[in-house]
Amino acid sequence: MTPNEELCVSLLGRYDQGKVRRANWESGWNDVAAYVLPRKRDTVRQPSSAAVNGPASAPVRFDTTATNAVRVCAGGLLSSLTPAGELWFRFNPSNPGVSSAVKSWLDDCTHRAAEALTASNFYLSIHECLLDLSAFSLEGLFIEEGLAFQGAERGELLNFVQVPVGTFTIEEDAEQRVDTVFRTFFWSARQCAQKWGEERLSKEMREALASKDPAAQTRQFEIVQAIYPRRTGEFVSGPAIPDKRPVASVYIDVASRHIIENGGFYEMPVAVARLLREDNMIYGTGPADEVMPEVRMVNAMRRSFLLALEQQSNPQWLGPNDGSWRPDNRPGGIIYWDTSDSKNKPERLRDTARLDFIDPAIADSRQIIRQAWFNDMFQMLNRPEVLEQKMTAFQVAEMTQEKLLLFSPMFARITRELLTPALTRVFNVLLRREVFEPVPEDVNLGELSYQIDYVSRIALAIRQAQTGALAQTAQMLGAMAQFDPLAAHVIKWPKAGIMVARNAGVPAEIIRDEDELAAIQQEQQQAQRAAQLAQMAGAANQAAGAVQKLGPDAQRAATDAIGGAS
Template sequence: MNADQICKTLSTLKSLRNPHEQVWRDCFDHTYPMRGNGFYNEMMDAQEALNRKARILDGTTTDSARTLSSSVQSGLTPANSLWFGMDVAKATEDERRWLDESAKIIWENIHASNFDAAAFEGVLDVVCAGWCALYIDSDRERGGYTFDLWPISGVYCSASAPGGKIDTVYRSYKLTAEQAVNEFGEGNVSENTRKLSKDKPQELVEFVHAIYPRTTYVVGGRLAKNMPIASCKVEVEAKKLVSESGYHEMPVVVPRWMMIPDSVYATGPVAEALPDARTLNEMVRMDLAAADLAIAGMWIAEDDGVLNPRTVKVGPRKIIVANSVDSMKPLQSGSNFNYSDSRITRLQGAIRKTMMADQLQAQDGPAMTATEVHVRVNLIRQLLGPVYGRLQTEYLQPLIERCFGIAMRAGILGQPPESLAAGRPYTVRYLSPLARAQKLEEVSAIDQYVTGCAMAAEVQAKTGQQPDAMDNVDLDAAARFRGEALGVPNDVMRNKADVERIREDRAKAQQAALEQEQQAAMQQSVAQAALKQAPGAAA
C-alpha cells in the first residue's frame, strides 16, 4: 500500500474503534488512570494522573485488577521455571534433545530481557481494557530480545478472517522533529519536518506504523520488502512514506480477554465489575460526606438579637454569646453508618468475586492441607481455564513463534538435526502452572484408575482367581503422561529407548544369573554322581 492508502485505512480503523473507547476509558478511570493515557482529549501529565487517581475513593477494583494480573502472569509465564517446550511428530532422540535445548535457550533469553516488566503491564491492560499490543524484536545493540508494550490508545487492529487472530496492526505515535530526522534520515521525511528539525527540533510530528500481511511475498526471502509481513511508516500530515521493511513473523502480539461481538476488540473483567465499581465509589463518597457531618457536627441557631448565626464559629475553647441556651442546638445528621458499611462490604465482595481476586489471592489462616491445595488449584483452573485457552492461542503461541524465529536466524540455537532442517512443523508444549493445572484432573483420574485396578487384582488373588486386573493398565504410558502433566523435566524422565535398553540389560543379567545357577547346579550334580561311583564309596 502507498502512503495515501495507509492514511485512509488508519482513518477507517479509528472510526471502527471509536464506539468502544468510552468503556475502556471508564475501566482505566476506576483502576489505573495513567494506563488510559491517550483516551482523553489531552495528553495526561503527572498532575492530571494524580487528580484522576484521587477520584478513586475505594481501592478494591484496583487491588483486584492487580491480583488477577499477577495470577495470570505467574500462571502463564513464570520467570522461575520453564513454561514451554517444543515437539515434532515422531521425534528421534537427537531431535528431542535439540528442541529441549532450544526451548531452554529461548526461555532464558526471554526472561533476560525486559519481558517480565512489559508483560505484566500488558496483562494489566488485558484485565482492565480486555486487550494489549506487545511488540517483539531483537535488540540490535546488545543482542537478545526487546519487548515494547505499545499504549493501546494509539493501536488500531483488524483481522483478515472473520473471528480470526489479529494480523493487521496500525500504531499512531508522535516523534519530535529531531527524532524523526535521526530515525528516518533527512531525505525520507517531508520538507516541513526537515525545517522543524532545525527551527523547532522538539516540535511533535505524527507518524503511523502499519503492519499487515503481504498478499505476495518471496518464500524465505531475505530482503525486508520480500518478507510475508509488511512494515510501513508514514508521516501522516504530509502523507509521505518514510520507511518500508518487513518481518518474517507477526511482530505484534495482541491477546484478548472477551471478544466484543462483531468486532476485533475485547473487554476485560474490569468491565464486568464496572457497575459495582461505580456504585461503590459513590457509596464511599456519600459515606465520607456523612462522616464529615458526624465528626464536625451540624447545628441549628436562632437569630435572637444577641446570637448572629451568620457570624458564629463553633470550635474548642470558644464562647458563644446567646440570649438563651436554646438559641443554638446540635442536629442529628440522620446518617445510617450500619447500612452504608454493610452495603460497601457487599459491593467490595462482589467486585472481588467478579474479578476472581477472592479465590486467587492467598487465604489468611493456617497452612492448607494437600487436599485443600488440590481443591483450590482445581478451582483456579476452572476460573481461568476458558481464558487461558484464548491467551494460549493469541499470546503464547505467536510470542514463542516470533522468539524462535529471531533466535534461529541469529544462530544462537546451533545447527538443528538434518531431519528438522527439512522444515518439519513443530508444536509448542506448554509447561506453565496453568497448563499443568488443566491436566491435574487427568492425573487424578489416572491415579484413581491404577489404584482401583491394583485393589481389584489384590481381591482376585485373595479369592483364588487369576490376578489379571492390572493387565488393563499400561503402566509405562501412565507414568509418562503423569510426568509430562506435572511438568517433570525431560532430563529426569527416561525416554522409551533408554527404558527398553535398561530392561534388556536387566533381562540379560537375569538370564545370565539363571544360566550360572543352572550350570552350578549341574556341576554339583555331576560331582555328587562322581563321588558315588568312586572306589571306596560307602555302600
Template sequence: MERTVNAAELKRGLELRRAELRSAASYIDPLWRELRSYIHPFRGRFDGEKDVLPDMGKVLSSAPMKARSTLVAGMQSGLTSPSRQWFKLSTHDHALSDDWEVRNWLDDVHDRMMRVMQGSNFYHALHNVYEELVTFGTGVMFIEPDYENFIRCGTLTCGRYWLGASNGYDVDCVYRDFDLTAKQIVSIFGEENASDGVRSAAKSSPFTRFLVHQAIEPDYEHVTRKPFRSVYWESGGMEERLLAVRGYSDFPAMTPRWHCIDNDIYGYGPGAEALPDAKELRIQIRDRAVAIRKQVAPPLVAPEGLRRSGVRSAPNGVTFVPDGQVQQVLPLYNVQLNLPGLQQIIQETTESIRSTMYADLFLMLQQADRPQMTAREIIERHEEKMLVLGPVLGRLERELLSPAIERIYVIMDEAGYIPEPPEALRGASDINIEFVSILAQAQKMQGMKPIEQSVSFIGSIAASFPEAADALDVDGAIREYCRLSGAPAKILREPAAVEEIRAARAQAAQKQEQIAQMQAAIQSGAQAAQGAEALANTDVREGSALSAVNDMFTNGL
C-alpha cells in the same frame, strides 16, 4: 510477484484503512474510558492525549487497583516467571525428542532464548501487556531486533492503536499513532524522507513534536519481498512522501485477548466484569463519608435570635446570648449510622471485586517461586477457578506466549545465535513449544485426578478379585501421569530398556528358583542317606527289639 506502488497511492490506501479501523473500534471506546476511570487511571490515551496526569476523580477506593495489581503480578509469577523455567522445546516426533543429540540441542536453544529474554526488556514488556489485558481485555506487544540485546520489546495502551483481521478472527493488522520530535524523525527516518515542516523544525526547534502513523499488515501489494510490511508516515505530511517502508518475515506484534465474543477483534477481561462492583463500591464509600460527616457535624436548627451573633461550634467555643434567653441549637435530624453494617456491605463489595479478579488465587501465585508451593496445592485450593481460567490460559499461550517465543527464535536465528541443528532434526517437523509454568502444570494436573482415582479403584477391587489388575496398563498409566505432571522425560526409561530389566529380573528369579530346588533336593538326599545309614546300623540279632518286631509280624499278632 513484487510490483512498484506509487507512494501517494499507498498512503491514500493506508489512510482509508486507518479510518476504517478507527470507526470499527468506536463501539468499545466508551467501555475503555470507564475502565480507565474506575480500574486503571494511569493507562489509556484517547483523542490524541499526550502525557496527561491521571484523573483520579472517580476513584474513592484503592481496592479495584490493588486487585488488578495482584492479578497482574500473579500472572507474571504463574505464567512467565523470570526465576523459573516456564517453557521447554521439543519436537512433534517423540522419537526425535528422545534422541540424546536432539534433546541437548533443544536444551541449548532454550537456555540461549532464556538468556536473551532476561537480558532484554522482555519481562517488563510482558508486565505491561498483562496490565492492559487485565484492565481492558486486549493487549499489544512488539518484538523488534536489537543490535545490543538481540530483541527490543514495546507495548501499546488502548486508544493509541487499532486492530484488524484479514480472515475475520486472527489479528494480523495493527495501526498505531505515536509522537516523535522533529529531531527524532530526521535521525530515525532520514532528512530526505521528512516533510518540509519537520526539516524546518529540526533546525529551529528540534524538540517540537509531530504525530506519526504506523501500519503493520500483510503486504498485499507486494511493496516489499516479505509477507508483512511496516509503513511509517507523518500525519498531514506531504501526500507523495512516506517516512519508511520495511518488511517482516513474520508478524512482529502479539495481540492477546482475555475473552473474545465470536469474531470480535477486541476482547474483554476481568476489569469489565468488575466494573459494576467498582462503581457500586464508589457509591458506598461516598455514602459512608457523607453519613459520618453528618453524624460528626450534623445540620443544625437554631433560633432566629442567633442569626447575628452566630454559633461558635468549635471545641471550647462560647456563644453569648442575653441573660435569661438561653436558646438551644439542635440537630436538624438525628443521623443513626450503623457503621458496622455499612462496613460489612463495603467489605462484601470489595471481596466481590477481588474474587472477580482472581486475587485470592493470584495472591498465592505471587509466592509460587517458593520451593514448597506446588501445582497440586493450587489445584486443591482453587479447582473451580482453575477450570474457569483454563480457556484464558489457552488463549494467552496461543495469542501471546507462543508467537513471542517463535518471534524471538526467528530474530536469534537471523542473527546467527541459534546453533546448527543436529542431522536428525534437519527436515523434521517444526519445533514444539511446551509450557511448564506453575499455572500450566496446574491445568495439566487436573487430568491426573482421574488416573489416581482409577488406579486406586482397580487396586481396591484387585484385593478381592486379583484378575481385575489385568485390565490396568501400568506402564501406560505411569507415562501419562508423568507427562501431565510435567516431569522430565529422561526420568523414565524407554520401553525396550524396561523390557530388558524385567527379562533380566525374571531370569534371575528363575535361576534363584532353580538354586532353591537344587538345595531342597540336596537336603532331601542327605536326609535319605542319614536314614539308610541308621537302618544299616540297626541291631538285628536274636533277642533284639527289631527281631522281636519281625517275629511278631511273622507269627501273627
C-alpha cells in the same frame, strides 16, 4: 498516484475504519480508565496530539478496590505465569522420538532464550501488558531486535514495546487470530531521523528538524505503523529483503500522508491478546465488563459513607433565621448567642444515619470485585510455602482447584495469543542471529518442529488436574483388579507415566519416549527368557547327574518311567 501514494491512502483508510469499529469498546475503556486505572485516561481517549499522561486524577473515584484488585491480578499473573528469575517455559520437540541431540539442543535454546529475556526489558513491558489485560481485557506487545543487532556499542538482543490500549486497531484472520495491527504513536522529527535517517522523512519533518524554533523542534508527528500479512506473490519464502517478507510493516507520517518505511518481518512481531473473546467481540471481554456495576456501586456507597461520616463528626448547626451569631467549630471555641430567648440557642442537627448498615454492604461489593480478578487465587499461589517450593504442584492444584477451573480459559488465551507468539518470535530472531548453538547435523532446519511447554507455577497447577484425574483412576482400577486382573491393563501405563512427567515440568531430554520404553521392555523380556532357559538347563543337568549316580537297574527303571510318562 504513485504505488506508494495508493498504498498510503489504502492503509490509512483501513486504519480509519478500524477506529470506527473500535468505537464500540471505547466507552467501556473510558469507564475502566475513570474507575480502575486513571493514569490510562489520556491514552484511552486517543488524543489528537501527543498528550503525556500526568498524575492520576479522577474526581469521581472514592474507592480504590478495583485499582488494587487489578494490580494484584497483574502482579499475580507476572509472578505465577512469567516469573522473573525462573525458567517458566521450555522448547521441546513436537515429536518425542527425535534424537537426544535435538532434545539437548532445544534445552540449550531454552536457557539461552531465558537469559536473553532477563537481560532485555521483557519483564518491564510484560507487566504493563498484564495490567492492560487485567483491566481492559486487551493488550499489545511489540517484539523487535535489540540494539545489539543494529551495530550499537551498548544494547540488548531483544527489545519489547508495550502498545497501550486505545492506540491500536486490530483485524482477525479466518481462524479469529489477530493478524493485522495498526498502531499509532507520536514522535518528534529528531526521533524519526534517529530511527530511519533524515533522507526518508517527509518534507515537514525535515523542515522541523532543520528549524531553530523550539516549538518546531519539539513538534510531535503522528506515526501509524501498519502490520499485516502480505498476499501470495507479494513475498518470497526464505531469506528476503524487508519489503519481500511475509509480514508487511509500513510506517506512515499521517499529516503529510508520506510513507517513511515499507519493510517487513518474517513472522508476526506483535502479540495481541484478549482475556476472553465472545461472539463477535474482537477486542475481547473480561472481569471489568462483568463487575463494572459493582465498581460503580461501591464507589457511590463509599461516597455516601464518607459524607455520612463527615455529617456525624461535624453536623450542621440549627439556628433562628434572624440570628446574628456565628458558629465556632474550633476546639474550645466560644459561640455567642442571644440569651433573651432560650429558643434562639444554637444546636447541632441530629443525624440518624446508620453507618453500621453501609459497611457490610461495601465489604460484600469489595469481595465480589476482588474475586472477579482472582485475587484470592493469586494470594494463595504467592503464599511463602508455594514460593519456596515447599508444596508440590499437585498440592497447589488441590488448594486452588475451584479457582483454576474458572481461570483456565483465560490462561489458555493468554498463552495462545500472548506468550506463544512472543516466544516464537524470540526463538526465530535468536535463531537467525545465531545466538543459539548450530543445529545438529542430522536435523533439517526447515523440518524442525518444536512446541512450547509452560512450567510456571500456575501452568503446572492447571496441568496437575490431569495428573489428579489419572491418580484417582489408578486407585479405582487397583481396587477393580482384585476382582478382575484385566482391569489393571485398561490404561497404557508407560504413556501415562510420560504424561505425568511432562505435567510435572520434567525436561524432555531426560524423559524416555515410547520407543525407548518398548526397547527396554523387550530387553527385560529377553533377559527373563534367558534366565528361565538357564534355570531349566540347570534343572536338567541336576537330573542327569542324579541319574548317573544310580545303578544300572535303577537307571533302566528311571528310563522306563520317563518313557512311560511320555
